[in-house]
Every structure is written in C-alpha cells, then in structure tokens.
Amino acid sequence: MIPRNKSFHAFTMDAAFSHEDEGTAHTSPSSVIKVMNIAKSVFPGIVTSFQLARSLDVILSKRGFKKETTLLATSFCPDEVCRDVEDELRNVFGQNFSFGGIAGFPFGGCTSFGALCHHVPTDGQCIIVYGPHVGIDFDGTIGKVNRRGHAGSGTCCNTGLASLAYVKSVKSGSKIHSPDPSDPIDAQQVFVDSAVMEHSTRLLGAGNPNIELPHVMLDCQEKLMERIMKKCMPMDTSKGMSIALLGGIQVNTPEGTPDYFLPKKFSLVNDEGKLEEDLLSLLVEEGNKDLTKVVRQKRTEEKPKGEEKCVDVPLIY
Numbered sequence: 001m002i003p004r005n006k007s008f009h010a011f012t013m014d015a016a017f018s019h020e021d022e023g024t025a026h027t028s029p030s031s032v033i034k035v036m037n038i039a040k041s042v043f044p045g046i047v048t049s050f051q052l053a054r055s056l057d058v059i060l061s062k063r064g065f066k067k068e069t070t071l072l073a074t075s076f077c078p079d080e081v082c083r084d085v086e087d088e089l090r091n092v093f094g095q096n097f098s099f100g101g102i103a104g105f106p107f108g109g110c111t112s113f114g115a116l117c118h119h120v121p122t123d124g125q126c127i128i129v130y131g132p133h134v135g136i137d138f139d140g141t142i143g144k145v146n147r148r149g150h151a152g153s154g155t156c157c158n159t160g161l162a163s164l165a166y167v168k169s170v171k172s173g174s175k176i177h178s179p180d181p182s183d184p185i186d187a188q189q190v191f192v193d194s195a196v197m198e199h200s201t202r203l204l205g206a207g208n209p210n211i212e213l214p215h216v217m218l219d220c221q222e223k224l225m226e227r228i229m230k231k232c233m234p235m236d237t238s239k240g241m242s243i244a245l246l247g248g249i250q251v252n253t254p255e256g257t258p259d260y261f262l263p264k265k266f267s268l269v270n271d272e273g274k275l276e277e278d279l280l281s282l283l284v285e286e287g288n289k290d291l292t293k294v295v296r297q298k299r300t301e302e303k304p305k306g307e308e309k310c311v312d313v314p315l316i317y
Contacts, residue, residue, distance in 0.1 A: 008179050013187055022151035024138040029257045031138040035257045038188060039147035042211055043251055046260040051089040055286040056127065059279060060244055063268065068085075069124030071273030073116045073270065075108070075131075076222070077099035077157060081145055081252040082133050084259040087130060102188045103159040104132045104250075105195075105221055106154030106228060113228050114236040131264075132217040133157050133250035134210070139184045146254035149201060156252055160213050163196040164203065171200055180256045195220040214249045216266060222247060233273040241271045263287070 006014075039046060047148070052198065060070075063084025072093040076082045076160065077100065090096055097116040120126050127264030135145025147158040155161045169176055178193070179186040196203070199216045206212035225247070237243075245267050251260040266283045268276040 008177060008186060008190075008211060010160045011166070011169075011176060015162040016155050016158040019144075021153045023141065023144065023149050023152045025146065025151050025153075027138060027146075027254060031254075031258050034140055035136050035138065035253050037255065038142075038232045039136055039209065039215050039251050039260055041096055042136075042142060043249065043260070043262045045252055046262045047284070047287075048258040048295075049085045049088040049164065049258055050258070050285075051287045051289075052085065052261045052263070052293070053092045055283055056089070056244070056246070057092050058286055060125075060127065061284055063277075064123045064242070065127070069121040069122065069206070071097060071116065071120045072124045073097040073099065073128045074125060075104055075106040075128070075225075076250065077102060077118055077133055078201075079103045079133065079157065081147065082191045083157060083257075084186075084252075085129075085250055085261055089127075093127060095133055100130065104130060104164075105188070105193055106130060106225055107188055107190060107191075108129065110183050110228055110232050117232065117236040117238070117241070120238065120241060123238075123240070127246070128243060129246045129248075130221060131248045131261075132160060132221065132252060133252055134160070134214040136253040138254050142208065145252045149257065153254075157214070159192055160196075160217055161210075163193045164209055166193045167197055167200045167203060170197065171204060191309075192217075192220075195224075196263055209229070216248060218249055222265070229269075229273050235272040239271055242276065243269050245269055245278075 070093055071090055074086055074096050076086060086096060086195065097114035097119060099106055099116065101107030133156065134143060136142055137144040137146050137153035143152065143155060143161060144153040146153045166176065178190055179191045182185055196216060203209050203212055203216055245265065246263060247265040248261050248263040251262060253259055263280060263283050266280040268277050270276050
C-alpha cells in the first residue's frame with residue numbers, strides 16, 4: 001500500500017528509480033552478444049538504428065522523397081538514450097522537427113503537427129517517426145539499461161515503468177492522489193498513467209509486463225497520433241504532400257552494442273491522411289539485409305563499364 005501522505009511525484013520517482021544502479025556495470029564480449037541475442041529474440045523484426053535510416057532512404061527515395069525537400073519529424077522520449085536513432089535519421093535526412101514528450105507521446109499536439117506541416121519545403125514531403133522505448137541492460141534485463149557514468153543499470157523507460165507501477169497499485173486497491181491534469185508540472189505523467197490504465201488487464205495478464213509495456217504504450221500513442229492527424233489534415237497540409245508515417249519501439253542497449261528499432265507501422269498517407277501504401281514488410285526486409293552484400297552490390301553497380309573484373313577491397317568494420 002502507498003502511504004497516504006506520499007505525493008504523486010514521490011510515488012513516480014520511487015517507482016522509476018528504486019532499483020537504480022543495480023546489476024552489472026561493465027561490458028564484455030559475452031554480454032554484448034547476450035544483449036543482441038535477447039533483443040532479436042524478444043523483439044523479432046528489429047533493425048539497427050543505422051539500418052533503419054539507410055532503409056528509409058532506399059525505400060522512400062523511390063517514392064519521390066528527396067533529401068533536400070524532405071522534413072524529418074520525430075516524437076521520441078527526451079531520455080538521452082533515445083538520441084541514437086534520431087542521430088542516424090538526421091545523418092540521412094538532416095535536422096529534425098521534434099514534437100514528442102515523455103515516453104515519446106506526441107504531446108506537441110495539433111499545434112506542433114500543424115507547424116511541422118508548414119515547415120515542409122515547397123513541393124516537399126515529410127517523414128514522421130514516433131514511438132516509446134525500452135531498455136536491455138548487460139544482464140539481459142528488459143526494462144533497464146546501463147547509462148554512462150552509473151555503477152549498474154536503471155529503469156528504461158522511466159515514465160513507462162512508473163505508469164506500470166501506478167496501474168499495479170490502483171488495481172491492488174491503493175489510493176493514489178493524482179494531481180490536476182491541467183497543471184503542467186505533472187500533466188504528461190498523469191496523461192500517460194491514465195492512457196496505460198486503459199490496458200491494465202492486458203498488461204497485468206502478460207507473461208512479462210515489462211515486455212508488453214512498450215507495445216501498450218505504442219498503441220496509446222497511435223490513438224493520440226490518429227486524433228491529431230484527423231483534426232489537422234487536410235487543413236495544415238499542402239496539396240500533393242505525402243507523409244511517411246513510421247511508428248515503432250526503440251530498443252536501447254548499453255554502449256558497445258547497437259541500438260535497435262522495431263517497426264510496427266510504416267505507411268504512406270496523402271495530404272488528406274488517407275492510406276496510399278503500406279510499406280512495413282518492405283522496411284523489415286530491407287532493414288535486415290546483410291550490409292556486406294548491400295555494399296558489395298552497390299560497388300558493383302557503381303563500377304565504370306569495363307571494370308567488372310576488378311578485385312573488390314575487403315570490407316573492414
């Protein structure tokens with residue numbers, strides 16, 4: 001039971017950080033392999049951050065998305081571990097418009113969505129990438145990650161795990177005083193708690209709620225994103241604009257291992273928000289290609305005519 005005098009913020013912080021800096025702190029070759037294997041097993045279909053950005057470029061360039069006239073928009077959690085995916089996307093598409101709040105919810109709402117639509121270059125297109133995140137630490141624990149300068153690992157995502165604790169406490173009969181949702185200092189956490197609560201049966205009935213949690217949170221974000229787009233389109237979009245909409249789960253890992261992204265929705269919509277093409281299977285296929293073969297094929301295609309018999313220089317990573 002939660003003490004009646006415990007504030008909402010104190011409860012949230014205790015839930016998120018009560019097991020901070022526990023577990024293994026340092027990497028080893030075996031721990032890196034362990035993390036990678038767990039990530040691929042628990043979240044089948046994941047692609048590395050690098051492969052995600054490369055694959056988006058390959059797929060969208062064939063559909064009229066030019067780098068110089070495409071605006072990248074992201075809705076990711078403010079957590080510093082969420083920047084790896086964003087950095088890889090920026091390396092390909094340039095500066096991004098960010099409208100995400102805690103846990104990656106698009107809390108910028110209609111005003112931000114309308115703004116990003118008006119920021120798209122003339123006759124250009126837009127890519128929106130959004131979703132929650134979850135960590136895997138050196139010990140293979142889902143829902144934790146090793147952060148720089150810490151003696152162990154900590155919760156990831158903090159907001160998500162706090163919401164899960166909130167759901168468990170309410171369902172067990174504890175009375176938690178929830179602040180006024182209109183107060184900006186707690187409004188985002190209050191909203192996330194409420195959204196996740198709607199999936200309490202699904203969460204608490206899961207074999208591992210920490211694994212189910214990011215899937216639940218993505219579904220909550222999908223619902224909010226649909227509301228925003230329904231209200232803003234076509235009023236805020238330019239005639240002929242296409243939006244590539246990618247929703248998924250960031251999988252954060254410790255230093256020395258690649259960060260991943262699990263794409264769960266990837267589609268093209270027109271300026272009215274209507275589906276033009278479902279691209280999810282293409283992204284998963286492209287994102288899981290052997291990079292060595294991809295680079296070798298590109299080299300072959302770029303060789304001047306008559307040099308087909310030249311010897312390739314081995315690739316070094």
